Amino acid sequence: MNRNRRVLLSAVLMLGCNSAEPPMAPNAQEVGADMAPPSGPATTGALRRTGYSVTGTVALVASNGVAQLTLSSDFSVAQTPGPVLYLNTTNNPNSGQPLRIGALRSRTGAQTYTFQIPPGVRYTWVIIWCDPFNVGMSEASIAATP
Numbered sequence: 305m306n307r308n309r310r311v312l313l314s315a316v317l318m319l320g321c322n323s324a325e326p327p328m329a330p331n332a333q334e335v336g337a338d339m340a341p342p343s344g345p346a347t348t349g350a351l352r353r354t355g356y357s358v359t360g361t362v363a364l365v366a367s368n369g370v371a372q373l374t375l376s377s378d379f380s381v382a383q384t385p386g387p388v389l390y391l392n393t394t395n396n397p398n399s400g401q402p403l404r405i406g407a408l409r410s411r412t413g414a415q416t417y418t419f420q421i422p423p424g425v426r427y428t429w430v431i432i433w434c435d436p437f438n439v440g441m442s443e444a445s446i447a448a449t450p
Contacts, residue, residue, distance in 0.1 A: 326435035329390060329402035332419035335370055341418055342367040346374075349430060349444030354395075356382035358442035362430045364391070371421045373405060373430065377414040386436040389417065391427040395443045401425050408432065 346363040360379030365372045373389065381387060387408045394400035403422070409415050421427070432441040 324436060324438040326386075326388070326438055327390070327397035327402055327404070327433065329397050329404040331404045332391075332406065332417075332421070334406075335418050335420060339370065339418075341365070341372050342370045347447040349446040351379070351381075351430075351432070351442045351444045354440035354443050355434070356384055356441040358382070358432070362444045362446065364427070364430065364446055366421055366427075369420055369423060370418065372416060372418045374416045375414060379414065380412045381408070381432055381441060383411065384434050384437075384441060386434055387411070387441055388433050388435045390429075390431040390433055391421070392429045392431060393425065393427060395429045395431060395445070396440070397431055397433050398438070400429075401427075402431075403427070 342365045344365055344367050346365045348361055348363045350361050351358045358381045360376040363374045389405035389408060390397040390402050392400045392402040405417050405419060428446060430444045430446055434441050
């Protein structure tokens, strides 16, 4: 990338950070290591690019108010500031019933998140969102979960 493009990209990124606010979503509550992970069939989906390069799949298991979200071993997402995982009833955490799972622990490789979920919500999307810019990075459509 030439110098002029890098300068322009840096300016755009700085401006985006100054005016963007992350989605208004409740934070998921992690569960303690002493709590058994949920059991049952997993709902899965392939991550697809919405704004940034991504590979991999997601699997979600939910039961009795606890969910476990797993990113596959071939998971990889482009370098950007502030990637955050969300579950939602739509593919945009600025609408629907979003739940902020938390910041990605790593931009590559398998990782698992175990957390509480609100009763009665049927999540149909896993989203990786760039909170500092309030833009989508990638998403996976998943079957409805209890």
